[in-house]
Amino acid sequence: MCNMDLNEETLKNKLAGKLIGHKVYYFSEIDSTNDEAFELAAAGSPEGTVVIANSQTKGKGRLQREWHSPSGSNIYTSIILRPDLKPENAPQISILAGVAVAEIIDNFCPDMINLKWPNDVLLQGKKVCGILAQMKTSASRVDFIILGIGINVNIDYNQMPQDIKNTATSLAIETGRKISRQELIIGLYENMAKWYKKLMEGGFSAVKEKWLSMAPMIGQRVQIMSGNEVVSGKALGIDEQGSLLLLTAENRRIKISAGDATILKETQNNVAGN
Ligand code: BTN
Numbered sequence: 201m202c203n204m205d206l207n208e209e210t211l212k213n214k215l216a217g218k219l220i221g222h223k224v225y226y227f228s229e230i231d232s233t234n235d236e237a238f239e240l241a242a243a244g245s246p247e248g249t250v251v252i253a254n255s256q257t258k259g260k261g262r263l264q265r266e267w268h269s270p271s272g273s274n275i276y277t278s279i280i281l282r283p284d285l286k287p288e289n290a291p292q293i294s295i296l297a298g299v300a301v302a303e304i305i306d307n308f309c310p311d312m313i314n315l316k317w318p319n320d321v322l323l324q325g326k327k328v329c330g331i332l333a334q335m336k337t338s339a340s341r342v343d344f345i346i347l348g349i350g351i352n353v354n355i356d357y358n359q360m361p362q363d364i365k366n367t368a369t370s371l372a373i374e375t376g377r378k379i380s381r382q383e384l385i386i387g388l389y390e391n392m393a394k395w396y397k398k399l400m401e402g403g404f405s406a407v408k409e410k411w412l413s414m415a416p417m418i419g420q421r422v423q424i425m426s427g428n429e430v431v432s433g434k435a436l437g438i439d440e441q442g443s444l445l446l447l448t449a450e451n452r453r454i455k456i457s458a459g460d461a462t463i464l465k466e467t468q469n470n471v472a473g474n
Contacts, residue, residue, distance in 0.1 A: 205382050206254055214386055215250075219393040220279055221386075223249040229271065231258040234332060234348040237278035241344040242336065247282040250389065259350065262332055263460065267350050268361055274370070275351040275385055279392065282344050283400060287337045290345060291442030291457070294319045294333040296399055296407045297347050300392040301329050302414050305351070308384065309375050315414045317435070317444045317461045321351075326369035328352050349388070354378050404440055412437060417463050422446070426459030435461075 208226040215221030223246065230236055233251040235258075240249060253276045259267030269276050283293060298319035305321060305328065306313045312324050321329035332348040352370035360368060371379045398406050412418055423432040424444065431454065433446035443455040 205380050206252070206385070207382065210382065211252065211385070215389065218248070218389060219396070220248045220389040221250050225249070225251045227251070227253040229253065229255045229257065232256055232260050232348075233276050233278040234260055234334060234346050237280050237346045237348070238334060238336075241280045241282075241346060245280055247280060247344075248393075249280040251278045252276070252385065260332055260348070261330055261350075263458075267330060267332075268364065269350065270355065270359060273352075273354040273356075273359070273372075275349065275353055275381055275388075277385060277388075278346050278348040279389070280344055281347060281396065283342055283396075285342045286340065287335070287342055288441055289404075290333070290335050290342050291318070292399060292404050292407065292440075293345050293347060294331055295404075295411050295438065295442045296395050297331045297333070297349065297392065299407055299410045299414065300395045301331070301349060301351065301388060303395075303410075304384065304387045304391045305329070305371065307387065308371055308379055312374060313414070314416050315411060316417055316463075317415065317438065318442060318458070323369050323371065323374050327364075327367055328369055328371065328374075347392075351384070351388075353381050353384060408438060408440075417461060421464040423462045423464055424456050424459040425462075426456060431456065432464060 212224050230253040233253050237251045255271035256269030256276050259269035261267040298315050302313050302315050302321045314322050316322055319331040320327050329351045333345055335345045336343040354372040355370045357373055418435050418437055420435055422435045433448040436445040436447055438444055443457045446454050
């Protein structure tokens, strides 16, 4: 069993004094680490406070979806950040989170990771991590952001719900070995702090450049589902607000701020007579 690998005391000792993780709230079971972190932040908990759970009963995904959160195998964590940003630039933080997670997972399974807009981390083309950022604003500044991160670490294929079996994976499934959640989560906070400092001190360009280098969908034809709307076009990149820039078939450049992306397979046009 791998549920012993998340140990509250060891986590607290190893994270003492760190920018992210200096204050740890650990739960063996919780409804949602994002809800807990949101309440803590609203009550004044400082930047860098983290909530970690061994399982969630109401794990929340993007676009009102559920996040499957069984005990003993995965990472469920939420980080409180208080960046000095205008609300319209807050998506920079969730782009940054994708970069930080992808880079740290790459240490465990090199050359198998990439990113899909806005912040899905894919392992061998299947989703291994989801990120849900929620924020509170006041007086046209960000008050706080809750960065919720779910990573499929040691979950087996058999434990996955039917509806995600074709699209999701875990580190253990792809590498054939169990990974220490403790080691991964400590590395994750460290790497998140590194990228957060870069963003706060140097602006978005380094984060954006790294994101682009890990996102093979850029340059490809993609389809974005946003609510009931579907748009497709060539993905050109992302802007300063983390929006996806698309070139439509009508040669219009458009920006999309939220949605689900799929890379479209090019249809093969046979040469006449072949
Ligand atoms: C997605 O749909 O891609 C985002 C999933 C985010 C899941 C994480 S697990 C920890 C945190 N707590 C939640 O309730 N959700 C996020």
